[in-house]
Amino acid sequence: MSYVKGFYFQPVTQSSQGEGFAYINLLSDNSRLVMHYNDTSTYDFNINTSCVRINMFNHDYNTASPDLTSSLNDTENEEISFLHSAAGLKTIIRVKDNDKLDSLANKGINRAQLQIKIHPGFQNTYGVPDQLTIIYEENDGNYDYLTDYKANSEHFGGSVSEDKSEYIFNIPLHIQELVKNDGTIEVDNNLFLFPLKNRTTAGHCAIYGGNHPEYPMQIKIITSDY
Numbered sequence: 001m002s003y004v005k006g007f008y009f010q011p012v013t014q015s016s017q018g019e020g021f022a023y024i025n026l027l028s029d030n031s032r033l034v035m036h037y038n039d040t041s042t043y044d045f046n047i048n049t050s051c052v053r054i055n056m057f058n059h060d061y062n063t064a065s066p067d068l069t070s071s072l073n074d075t076e077n078e079e080i081s082f083l084h085s086a087a088g089l090k091t092i093i094r095v096k097d098n099d100k101l102d103s104l105a106n107k108g109i110n111r112a113q114l115q116i117k118i119h120p121g122f123q124n125t126y127g128v129p130d131q132l133t134i135i136y137e138e139n140d141g142n143y144d145y146l147t148d149y150k151a152n153s154e155h156f157g158g159s160v161s162e163d164k165s166e167y168i169f170n171i172p173l174h175i176q177e178l179v180k181n182d183g184t185i186e187v188d189n190n191l192f193l194f195p196l197k198n199r200t201t202a203g204h205c206a207i208y209g210g211n212h213p214e215y216p217m218q219i220k221i222i223t224s225d226y
Contacts, residue, residue, distance in 0.1 A: 004045075006052075007033070007045075009024075021086070021126065021202045026047045026051075026053060027047065027048065027049065031047070032044065033045040033047060055086070055087075055199050055200065057086045057087045057088070057199075059084070059086075059087075059088050065122070067080055067122075067206070068082050068206075072089075076211075078209035078210070078211055079208070079209050079211050079212040079213070080119055080206055080207070080208060080209055080212065081206070081207050081208075081209045082122075082204070082205075082206050082207070083129065083132065083193065083194060083195060083204055083205055083206075083207060084195075084204040085126075085129055085195040085197065085198055085199075085201045085202055085203050085204055086198070086199070086201070086202050087198060087199055088198075088204065089194075089204070090192050090193060090194040091192075091193040091194070091207065091209075092190050092191065092192060092193075093114075093134070093190070093191040093192075093193055093210075093217070094190060094191070095175075095178060095191075095219070101175075101178055101179050101181075102179075104175070104179045104221070104223060105179055106225070106226060107223040107224065107225060107226070108223060108224045108225070108226060109172045109175055109176050109179070109221060109222075109223055110172070110222045110223060110224055111170070111172060111220075111221065111222040112170070112171050112172040112174070112175040112219055112220070112221045112222075113157075113168050113169065113170055113171070113219065113220050113221075114134075114168065114169040114171055114217070114218075114219050115166060115167075115168055115217070115218055115219070115220060116132075116166060116167045116168070116169075116193075116207050116208070116217050117165065117166050117207065117208045117215040117217070118160075118164065118165055118166060118167070118205050118206070118207055118208075119205070119206035119207060119208055120165075121206070122205065122206035124203075124204055124205075126201075126202040126203045126204065127164075127203050128160055128164055128203055128204070128205040129160065129195035129196070129197070129201065129203040129204065129205065130159065130160055130196075130197070130201075130203065131158050131159045131160065131195070131196040131197070132158045132160075132167050132169075132193055132194065132195055132196060133145075133149070133158055133193075133194065133195075133196040134146055134149070134158070134169060134171075134191050134192065134193050135191070135192050136174075136189050136190065136191050136192070137189050137190045137191075137192070138189065139189070143192070146171060146173070146174045146191075147173040147174060147177060148169075148170060148171050148172065148173045148174055151173060155170055156169060156170055156171075157169045157170050158196065167207075171219070175219070175221065
């Protein structure tokens with residue numbers, strides 16, 4: 001059976017709402033792929049951790065809500081932004097308040113929390129993502145995790161709150177790096193916010209952006225004097 005290069009599965013539906021989404025665990029003891037031939041013969045395809053498994057997604061946002069399409073066309077500070085698993089939408093975050101960063105130069109940063117409120121008006125069948133993560137764009141165009149994540153991924157945060165209303169990240173080391181401004185991380189380096197299980201789940205949500213009048217995305221900082 002060496003000539004079988006692999007298998008490609010995709011949902012097929014006649015629904016006007018588009019195609020579906022299903023979670024399949026090919027490594028489960030209950031999963032099997034068996035070919036029946038010559039009436040009585042069978043052949044079991046061995047699927048294990050050595051087999052390459054890739055999820056592929058195709059998103060069409062042309063018929064999405066006006067708020068979402070407006071967000072895609074808006075490169076300025078938004079009131080509402082969107083996150084979509086399954087290799088979908090990300091949100092770019094920029095820390096642009098240079099005056100505020102300069103005011104922290106002679107202070108110790110005890111706590112810095114990025115607080116992101118979930119917009120309740122955009123519910124979906126698959127629920128909100130259980131956890132988000134953040135990476136940043138380096139000066140050379142590559143990407144890396146924040147120092148806070150690499151120092152302690154558990155304390156870094158990003159899990160949705162119990163009431164499904166917000167996400168909180170602990171980023172004091174990243175803010176300290178921005179304040180230090182030694183060229184390692186520039187203020188203009190983009191931060192990319194997206195669901196942690198971006199290629200294996202379907203959850204998505206709307207979040208309040210930095211320009212929302214009531215619930216803006218914000219960084220709360222607690223400092224002490226040297």
